[in-house]
Amino acid sequence: MTFATLGLIEPLLRALEALGYQTPTPVQAQAIPAVLAGRDLMAAAQTGTGKTAGFAVPLLQRLTMEGPKVTANSVRALILCPTRELAEQVHASVAQYAEHLPLTTYAVYGGVSINPQMMKLCKGVDVLVATPGRLIDLFRQNALKLNQLQTLVLDEADRMLDLGFSEELANIYRMLPKKRQTLLFSATFSDDIRLLAGQMLIDPLSIEVSPRNVAANTVKQWVVPVDKKRKAELFVHLMRKGKWKQVLVFAKTRNGVDALVDKLQGLGINADGIHGDKPQATRQRALDRFKASEVQILVATDVAARGLDIEDLPMVVNFDLPIVAEDYIHRIGRTGRAGNTGEAISLVCADEVNMLSAIEMLTRQTLTRRMEQDFEPEHRVPDTDASGQVVKKPKKPKKPKTSGGGGKRNLGKWVESGEVAAEPSIKPVRKVPVFNTGPRKKK
Ligand code: AMP
Numbered sequence: 075m076t077f078a079t080l081g082l083i084e085p086l087l088r089a090l091e092a093l094g095y096q097t098p099t100p101v102q103a104q105a106i107p108a109v110l111a112g113r114d115l116m117a118a119a120q121t122g123t124g125k126t127a128g129f130a131v132p133l134l135q136r137l138t139m140e141g142p143k144v145t146a147n148s149v150r151a152l153i154l155c156p157t158r159e160l161a162e163q164v165h166a167s168v169a170q171y172a173e174h175l176p177l178t179t180y181a182v183y184g185g186v187s188i189n190p191q192m193m194k195l196c197k198g199v200d201v202l203v204a205t206p207g208r209l210i211d212l213f214r215q216n217a218l219k220l221n222q223l224q225t226l227v228l229d230e231a232d233r234m235l236d237l238g239f240s241e242e243l244a245n246i247y248r249m250l251p252k253k254r255q256t257l258l259f260s261a262t263f264s265d266d267i268r269l270l271a272g273q274m275l276i277d278p279l280s281i282e283v284s285p286r287n288v289a290a291n292t293v294k295q296w297v298v299p300v301d302k303k304r305k306a307e308l309f310v311h312l313m314r315k316g317k318w319k320q321v322l323v324f325a326k327t328r329n330g331v332d333a334l335v336d337k338l339q340g341l342g343i344n345a346d347g348i349h350g351d352k353p354q355a356t357r358q359r360a361l362d363r364f365k366a367s368e369v370q371i372l373v374a375t376d377v378a379a380r381g382l383d384i385e386d387l388p389m390v391v392n393f394d395l396p397i398v399a400e401d402y403i404h405r406i407g408r409t410g411r412a413g414n415t416g417e418a419i420s421l422v423c424a425d426e427v428n429m430l431s432a433i434e435m436l437t438r439q440t441l442t443r444r445m446e447q448d449f450e451p452e453h454r455v456p457d458t459d460a461s462g463q464v465v466k467k468p469k470k471p472k473k474p475k476t477s478g479g480g481g482k483r484n485l486g487k488w489v490e491s492g493e494v495a496a497e498p499s500i501k502p503v504r505k506v507p508v509f510n511t512g513p514r515k516k517k
Pocket of ligand 1: 096
C-alpha cells in the first residue's frame with residue numbers, strides 16, 4: 075500500500091515524500107480513508123505509531139477540497155492537545171504536511187502572551203492547534219469564533235482527562251457547531267474515554283492498531299530495585315557504566331526535577347530540566363537543545379514531557395515511577411519510536427511497589443528486575459507480577475505486646491515490615507465532563 079492508493083492529492087504526497095514517509099503506518103492506513111470519507115473516528119493508537127499524520131493529512135485534504143474560505147477570527151479545523159509542547163510539536167508536523175497547500179496553520183497555548191495570538195487569529199486560520207485553557211480564553215475575548223469549524227480533533231484525549239481538563243472540554247463542547255467531524259485519539263482507552271467518545275462522536279469508526287494498553291514492544295524494559303535515598307547515585311553509576319549518550323529522565327515532582335538537575339550539573343554532567351513551573355520559553359529552549367543533542371540528560375515531569383517526539387532517543391529512565399500507571403506507557407513511548415528500538419529503565423524503591431504492580435497489571439507483563447551490585451536495597455522491593463499481586467514476605471514472629479495501642483496495621487500502604495496491600499490501589503482520579511448529549515447532525 076502507498077499513500078497514493080489511499081487517495082491523497084499530489085501536494086500532500088509531495089510533502090510526505092520529502093519527509094521520507096514511504097508507506098502508511100497501520101493507523102494511517104485505516105484513518106486516512108475514513109477521515110477523507112467524513113467519518114468520525116475513535117482511534118486507540120500507541121504513541122509513535124504515526125497517528126499525527128493519520129489525522130492531519132486527510133484533514134488537510136478535506137479543508138483543501140471542501141468548504142468555504144476561512145473568515146476573520148474563524149478556524150476550520152481545531153486540534154486540541156493536552157500540553158504546550160505537544161501543541162507545538164503537532165503544529166510543526168501539520169505545517170510540514172501542509173507545506174504545498176493554500177492553508178494557514180497556527181498553534182495557541184498558555185504561558186505566553188495572548189496578544190500576538192489574538193492578532194494572528196484576526197484573519198482567521200484554517201487549522202488551529204490549541205491547549206484547552208488558552209482556547210477558551212481566546213473564545214471569551216472574542217478573538218476566536220467556531221461557527222466555521224468542520225473538524226475537531228481530540229489528541230491524547232486520555233491525557234486531557236488525566237490533567238483535569240474535563241471542565242474545559244465540556245465548555246468547548248458547548249462552543250462547537252453540532253454539524254462537524256470529530257476525531258478522537260487516545261493512547262489508552264479507559265472506560266472514561268469510551269464515555270467521552272459516546273458523547274462526542276457519531277457512529278465512529280473504531281481503530282485499534284495495537285493491543286489495548288500494552289506498552290510499545292520495541293522497547294526493552296527493566297527495573298533496578300534501589301533505596302530511595304540512593305537513586306541519584308545509582309543513576310549516575312548506571313549512566314557512566316552504560317556510557318549513556320542521551321537520556322530522558324522522568325521524575326515525579328518539580329522539586330525532584332530541580333534536585334536531580336542540580337546534582338547532575340554539580341557533577342559536571344550536561345543536564346537540563348523541564349517542568350510546569352518553568353516559563354514556556356525556557357522549557358522550549360531546553361527541549362530544542364535536547365533534540366539537537368546539545369543537552370545529554372533531560373529531566374522532566376510527566377506534564378512537560380507528554381507526547382514529545384524526539385528522533386532516535388535510545389533511553390528513557392523512570393527516576394520515579396508515575397502515579398498513574400498509564401503514564402508509564404506514555405513515558406516509555408518516547409523511545410523505540412518509528413521502528414527504532416529503545417530501552418526503558420525504572421529505578422524502583424520499596425514504597426513504589428504498588429505503582430510497579432499497577433504498571434505490570436496494565437501492561438500485562440512482569441518487568442524483569444536487575445539488581446545492581448553495591449546498590450542492593452536495604453528496604454526490599456516486594457515481588458510483583460502481572461496479575462496485580464504484591465507477594466508478601468513471610469511475617470516476622472510477633473513480639474509480645476508490652477503496652478496497648480498496637481492494633482491492626484493499615485494494609486493499604488507499604489509499611490517497613492514488608493507487609494503490603496495485596497491489591498494495587500493506584501487509580502487515576504478523573505472527572506468526565508457531562509455534556510448536553512442532545513442529537514447532533516452528521517456533517
Ligand atoms: P507520531 O506517532 O505521530 O508522533 O509519529 C511518530 C514519528 O513517526 C514521527 O517522527 C513521524 O514523523 C514519523 N512517521 C509518521 N508516519 C510515518 C511514515 N508513514 N513513515 C515514516 N515515518 C513516519
